Amino acid sequence: MPKAKETVLEIDLGALTHNFNYLKSKLRPQTRFLAVVKAFAYGSDSVEIAKHLQKLNVDYFAVAYTKEGVALRDAGITTPILVLHPQPTNFKLIIERCLEPSIYNAKVLNEFIKVAEQEKQSNYPVHIKFNTGLNRLGFWGNDVDYVVSKLKHTTSITVKSLFSHLAASEDANEIDFTQRQIENFKGIAKAFKTKIDYQPWLHICNTSGVLNYPDAHFDMVRCGIGLYGFGNSEKEDKNLKPIANLKSVISQIHKIEKDETVGYNRAYKAKGFEKTATIPIGHADGITRIYGNGRGYVIINGKKAPIVGNVCMDMIMVNITDIDCKEGDEVIIFDTDHKASHFAQYANTISYEILTAVSQRVKRLFINSI
Structure with a gap:
């Protein structure tokens, strides 16, 4: 590698390919791979990282905010993009740019249905987030009936996936808590699926979840830090390459x-x-x-x-x-x-x-x- 002549962040896309393939090797063939590229792809460059991963046929991207998703669309990214923390003021823009919102509470659900109907949408894909213990964003398990009742009164949206977020999947001292989260999510998903006439995807695993809880890979996994070369443990760090x-x-x-x-x-x-x-x-x-x-x-x-x-x-x-x-x-x-x-x-x-x-x-x- 050439010696630096100024302050520079050197980004090794070959290492990114290695990390992507390593994490993919942990999955069943049918399990989809969502790459988290929020925060400038963890401080690197979200556009270049997304372009590279799109060439590797990644299934989904996730960003935190609408602006991040718009930047990817402006750069020519066509892969589906999940917006993890959208705000109602951006819902029209989300629809215009074919982004897919995480719906995490009643206000967001009602606001998005309203905008989707105003924009004359039919079956617009959304992702319903449930809180299973992180206590950050998400509906509670006892909100299933409410969410389903709203879905049955509109044709403007359809649920692409149900998901949750593990709080301590890297921590060997929190295995029992993580297993309870997974079981809680499975129960919520089962209750939800019995009340609608289609089958949304399920996803709960982050990088550490992928590595430590193979039985919880479900239909899709979401990898962030692992793609950038860190496995949240000395053992897994040896299998990954910092990019x-x-x-x-x-x-x-x-x-x-x-x-x-x-x-x-x-x-x-x-x-x-x-x-x-x-x-x-x-x-x-x-x-x-x-x-x-x-x-x-x-x-x-x-x-x-x-x-x-x-x-x-x-x-x-x-x-x-x-x-x-x-x-x-x-x-x-x-x-x-x-x-x-x-x-x-x-x-x-x-x-x-x-x-x-x-x-x-x-x-x-x-x-x-x-």
Whole structure:
């Protein structure tokens, strides 16, 4: 791979293909695969990721908000797109752009039926979400009769799927809770299906659900973080390849004497003669101020360079006293060998947050395209 000459997020589409195929290998042939590409495809690039997955014949996409789905349609994505958290103000736009809303409460259901009827729709596909324990969005199980009664009084919509969301599918200490969620969902789905004359798809598994609960794959699964290279466990991380490598360069090297300080608020004081390197990436790029002052490091020529001082908006400074390097040398924030999940640990967070925090002003570079 070419060495970085500026701050860049290198996105390996070959790794994406590997992750897609690995996760698909866990499914029955008839189980559909929904790829979650919300939040700029977990901080990478939703359009390029979706284009690549569409070439791989993914069955569905999911985004969080209507705007994200519109961006995919504008880019030529024709695969069905589920909008996980739509707002009524966007329902007409959803219909215009052939997006499919998650319907999660009575207000949303009634508002969408109203708009669908105004737009003279017939059997417009919607997805009904039920809350089985995450307690975030979704109808309750005892809402089945209400939802069905609304469906029977309109021909404007049809239920493409029933779904729910697992709260702790990666946690071995929460197996009983997860199994109760799955059984609860199965009961809700059975009750729902007995009251209508067609069979919606069922889906509840996220990446960890796919890997840990094969009996709950049902008709479709929804994979997000796994596609981007993380399996929420050390065991599964070995089977996946991180697709994003965040790199930068050394802009300037400083030589400082004992008791000289570095950065805003003089937050770091040299303990003796030291060398520091300034890197063009900061909290406006996703390296938050929780880093710095010895918390977190970057890799320069194979060695760890601790972040010193306070993280600036556009820059960080690192200690290179014991590293043989020069201005212009490549700096690795995270990559396949130095994973985002490890970088996240220094901020007491998770890979999801590190990946999605990478600013859109950081240049994207795509490699290994089909």
